[in-house]
Amino acid sequence: xxxxxxxxxxxxxxxxxxxxxxxxxxHALAHGLSVPQRTPEAAAALFWRISExxxxxxxxxxxxxxxxxAQDFTAARTALDTFDAFLRAVAATRPSDARVLVCSDHxxxxxLSVRGHTVHAVxxxxxxxxxxxxxxxxxxxxxxxxxxxxxxxx
Numbered sequence: 001x002x003x004x005x006x007x008x009x010x011x012x013x014x015x016x017x018x019x020x021x022x023x024x025x026x027h028a029l030a031h032g033l034s035v036p037q038r039t040p041e042a043a044a045a046l047f048w049r050i051s052e053x054x055x056x057x058x059x060x061x062x063x064x065x066x067x068x069x070a071q072d073f074t075a076a077r078t079a080l081d082t083f084d085a086f087l088r089a090v091a092a093t094r095p096s097d098a099r100v101l102v103c104s105d106h107x108x109x110x111x112l113s114v115r116g117h118t119v120h121a122v123x124x125x126x127x128x129x130x131x132x133x134x135x136x137x138x139x140x141x142x143x144x145x146x147x148x149x150x151x152x153x154x
Contacts, residue, residue, distance in 0.1 A: 005054075008050075013035045014036065016046065019059060021063070023061065024040060027063060039085075040085035044086055056147070061083055061086075064079040066079075068110075069108065071112045071113075073112055094127055094128070099128035100125075100126070101125070101128075101146075102123075106118070124137060131150075134146070
């Protein structure tokens with residue numbers, strides 16, 4: 001946990017104070033976990049509520065990666081459709097001073113003919129105040145350095 005803030009847990013998700021890794025709760029419910037089910041849009045609203053007052057909020061979504069390893073087109077499509085709806089809602093309701101950076105640490109789901117990670121370039125999306133340095137990112141290390149600068153931790 002960073003900044004002395006604990007990472008959110010399933011108990012937080014149950015208390016409407018945290019998100020499940022799958023955004024909607026459907027995957028967690030299918031695996032027998034007791035969590036609320038919500039729409040991607042409701043999850044986006046919760047994301048912004050949780051983020052209020054925080055300098056940095058991190059959300060990890062890995063169902064597309066799991067689908068890629070399983071070479072499961074249907075699961076990949078479901079994961080990507082859900083993430084797309086969530087991200088659209090996050091971007092549409094973003095406070096004007098907030099930065100949203102979406103990236104991956106490796107390729108995978110774009111090539112379901114292989115089970116492992118690919119070396120393809122991965123997309124990066126940025127929504128927020130002007131950040132010219134984003135155009136020059138070439139690796140995940142660039143992302144980390146920029147986030148540290150944005151937080152004033154040079």
